[in-house]
Amino acid sequence: MSKFAVTNANTGEVEEEFASVTKEEIPGYIDRAHEAHLSWKETPLHERATILRKFADLVDANADEMTDIIGREMGKVKKQGLGEVDKVARTARWMADNAATHLAPTHLAAAGAASSYVRHQPLGVLLGIMPWNFPYNQIARFVLPNLMVGNAIIMKQASICPKSSQYFEDLLTEAGLPKGVYQNIYLDSSHAEEVLKDFRVKGFSLTGSEGAGASVASIAAKYYKRAVLELGGNDPAVVLDSKDVPALAKKLVGLRLANAGQVCTSPKRMIVVDSLYDEFLAEAVKAAEATKVSTFDDPEVGMGPVSSEGARDDIVAMIDKAVSDGATLHTGGKKLDRPGWFMSPAVISDIDPKSDLGCNELFGPAVMVYRAKDEEDALRLANDTEYGLMSSVWTDDLEKGEEFGAKINAGMTLINSHMESGPEYPFGGINRSGYGRENAQWAFQAFTNEHLIRVHA
Numbered sequence: 143m144s145k146f147a148v149t150n151a152n153t154g155e156v157e158e159e160f161a162s163v164t165k166e167e168i169p170g171y172i173d174r175a176h177e178a179h180l181s182w183k184e185t186p187l188h189e190r191a192t193i194l195r196k197f198a199d200l201v202d203a204n205a206d207e208m209t210d211i212i213g214r215e216m217g218k219v220k221k222q223g224l225g226e227v228d229k230v231a232r233t234a235r236w237m238a239d240n241a242a243t244h245l246a247p248t249h250l251a252a253a254g255a256a257s258s259y260v261r262h263q264p265l266g267v268l269l270g271i272m273p274w275n276f277p278y279n280q281i282a283r284f285v286l287p288n289l290m291v292g293n294a295i296i297m298k299q300a301s302i303c304p305k306s307s308q309y310f311e312d313l314l315t316e317a318g319l320p321k322g323v324y325q326n327i328y329l330d331s332s333h334a335e336e337v338l339k340d341f342r343v344k345g346f347s348l349t350g351s352e353g354a355g356a357s358v359a360s361i362a363a364k365y366y367k368r369a370v371l372e373l374g375g376n377d378p379a380v381v382l383d384s385k386d387v388p389a390l391a392k393k394l395v396g397l398r399l400a401n402a403g404q405v406c407t408s409p410k411r412m413i414v415v416d417s418l419y420d421e422f423l424a425e426a427v428k429a430a431e432a433t434k435v436s437t438f439d440d441p442e443v444g445m446g447p448v449s450s451e452g453a454r455d456d457i458v459a460m461i462d463k464a465v466s467d468g469a470t471l472h473t474g475g476k477k478l479d480r481p482g483w484f485m486s487p488a489v490i491s492d493i494d495p496k497s498d499l500g501c502n503e504l505f506g507p508a509v510m511v512y513r514a515k516d517e518e519d520a521l522r523l524a525n526d527t528e529y530g531l532m533s534s535v536w537t538d539d540l541e542k543g544e545e546f547g548a549k550i551n552a553g554m555t556l557i558n559s560h561m562e563s564g565p566e567y568p569f570g571g572i573n574r575s576g577y578g579r580e581n582a583q584w585a586f587q588a589f590t591n592e593h594l595i596r597v598h599a
């Protein structure tokens with residue numbers, strides 16, 4: 143069986159298979175990308191912007207079909223799929239509208255010269271390695287700014303999302319992107335080095351697991367390639383006070399179970415001060431049990447299947463292990479006896495921060511609630527992690543929230559919100575969550591040559 147396949151997460155049926163590229167075929171992709179880059183980098187910015195705007199219109203027009211594809215591939219429920227696709231269109235428009243400002247030369251103090259400035263130049267061919275959890279948006283936020291920069295891209299999507307990744311290329315082609323500037327590739331992970339070792343490939347962006355990130359980053363380091371890594375998270379959501387604990391518990395559980403919990407920025411560790419803890423936990427259990435688990439296209443669905451059989455087995459095993467390590471499982475955490483990769487959402491407490499579950503990311507539908515003695519203890523728990531992606535503080539006192547949030551070690555902190563992202567503000571983490579930033583002006587800077595020009599009269 144081909145490694146790249148659509149296996150319907152809602153039924154378990156293999157629907158389509160795609161052959162991986164052979165090692166011998168890889169240079170052809172790089173040749174095409176390099177040739178295309180040479181003319182694409184000379185294409186005026188306003189023409190590149192026109193193609194991105196056309197692409198955004200095509201995404202809007204095809205939103206329904208796009209969401210059906212990923213609903214089958216990885217189980218994303220329709221409403222969330224439509225939200226994702228809308229974000230792709232927004233990203234395309236934002237990058238088209240803002241590239242000229244952020245790619246204009248930066249003028250510096252002349253400091254002894256007649257003039258001194260930095261040109262933001264494209265690097266060349268880039269490799270993208272993206273995950274299945276946001277099959278379109280993960281591609282979009284790397285690719286769209288880099289198309290504006292003038293880079294060319296070879297994209298390896300996860301093997302369970304072969305149809306959506308080709309669809310993305312097809313829409314760019316329909317929007318007028320010249321052949322070769324963007325290529326979807328069915329590349330086995332073991333062949334990443336074949337791409338990265340080529341001199342014409344100048345960098346890579348990877349969103350995915352820590353293991354994949356470390357492995358590709360070490361290959362890239364060997365060949366001096368630029369990198370952005372967006373890895374896992376064990377995000378704290380710190381609840382300091384609330385006038386309406388049931389509503390807050392319901393909201394946080396809803397966020398945690400979105401995309402069946404398979405989001406790097408999901409509020410994984412809910413850290414609740416002692417005075418609210420018992421009520422919060424009881425309401426969290428109610429909210430999880432009230433969530434309807436069903437197929438992606440059921441209008442009443444609250445949570446769809448997880449992405450694959452293997453992913454579901456790993457999640458269930460990690461929950462079982464947590465229980466044997468002393469955690470309390472209040473509800474869920476079990477496979478459902480029906481076709482497809484369904485499981486019941488779990489609520490877990492009493493997790494030892496030093497246990498497997500305490501230290502590592504659980505990429506699935508498990509609400510994890512931690513009791514904090516007081517606010518100081520809540521901050522200690524929030525920072526008791528080697529990850530540092532997103533984080534949040536929940537309070538009616540906004541000043542206190544900002545002050546508390548500033549002390550959290552993370553790339554992103556939100557007050558009274560979590561799991562937000564958009565083209566207008568940066569996205570990325572620190573420590574085991576990776577490095578580099580996507581979105582906003584940072585997206586244009588990741589893969590440019592900051593070319594200094596100093597003119598002496």
Ligand SMILES: O=CCCCC(=O)O
Nearest residue numbers: 276405406407562563
């Ligand atoms: O798994 C991480 C993806 C984050 C999705 C987003 O908000 O862009």
